[in-house]
Amino acid sequence: MAGAPARYLVFFQYFGTRYSGVMETKSDQALVGVQNYLEKAAEQLKPSAPIKFHISSRTDSGVHALANAAHLDIQRAPGRAPFTGPQLLQGLNHHLKPEPIRILSAQRVSSTFHARFCALSRTYIYRLLLGCAHRSQIPVFEQDLCWAPPGGGLEFWEVKVKSKSFLYRQVRRMVGALVAVGQGRLAPGRLQELLELREPRALPPHATAPPQGLFLHSVEYSHTDLAPPSAPAEEELCGLSRKEFIT
Structure with missing residues (x-):
């Protein structure tokens, strides 16, 4: 039986000239989004479930990023340990070549962390x-x-x-x-x-x-939200309980 997926925060940069924007688009378009390439690279890591990048900040076609952010959940096959941050960084960058997109950093975060809603x-x-x-x-x-x-x-x-x-x-x-x-x-x-x-x-x-x-x-987060994953008594999302956030 597979364990719970591990959540990661990644910071990444790109030249936006050749993309339709950062968000994913249909793959049959002349220009596609940066997210399309990120998720295609993640597929090469052989996860046991599809990987979705949740982007912090939208950018339009032609707009660049020195440091955008996203979170993603990776579930590996039973018996396989979660990727470390450096392993994920190296693996994604290897499969992103030769696109002008690079992962700057990758780290484990709590399962309640959200790249968009936790941004300060x-x-x-x-x-x-x-x-x-x-x-x-x-x-x-x-x-x-x-x-x-x-x-x-x-x-x-x-x-x-x-x-x-x-x-x-x-x-x-x-x-x-x-x-x-x-x-x-x-x-x-x-x-x-x-x-x-x-x-x-x-x-x-x-x-x-x-x-x-x-x-x-840049996209800024609080140090509390970037803390390594733990098992809190009450699951919280960026300082709000999940119940408060949903309502």
């Missing part, structure tokens, strides 16, 4: 390259890793935003609005009016920054 905050960085009159002036290694709106001296700017959660395209809209104001295409007073409307669709389409400059920088 997410931090994003948006990279702007100012001073390029034409796209051909962008260094070849930076072309898919920044946005180069016209104007200003030749320099990189980074806009860092941290919050517990974000709305759809929120950071890209914030950065795009700042650039539009700086270029004189959006008046500061009009931006204030748009904020008071609280309607994302009211923002002009040109005021949303493109995806290639956006990076998920």
Whole structure:
């Protein structure tokens, strides 16, 4: 009889240019999600049950991640010990080659840990390259890793935003609005009016920054939630009892 599955937290990074986003998609699409490749790599570890990655933070097509997070449950055949963190790290990375996706770390966590709901905050960085009159002036290694709106001296700017959660395209809209104001295409007073409307669709389409400059920088958790698995008297999920969480 198989034992209970072991739950792991993994941090991973990727270049988002060639993917439809981080979330899984149907495999017959031209572009699929990072999650498709993560789960395909996990299948090669020969688990006794299918493995599902539960992603902490969604990113769109073209958006990159320096460190996203996910949890997964792995059940091995009877008599096989659970993977250690280093074993899982090495195994997943071996089967992810040659995709630009890498597992940064892997560790055992409690069976009640949830990568999305236990996250304390997410931090994003948006990279702007100012001073390029034409796209051909962008260094070849930076072309898919920044946005180069016209104007200003030749320099990189980074806009860092941290919050517990974000709305759809929120950071890209914030950065795009700042650039539009700086270029004189959006008046500061009009931006204030748009904020008071609280309607994302009211923002002009040109005021949303493109995806290639956006990076998920990090996902933060409390040390308590990252503690090694144990057998608590009452099962809790991120400080809430399971009953409280479900209701």
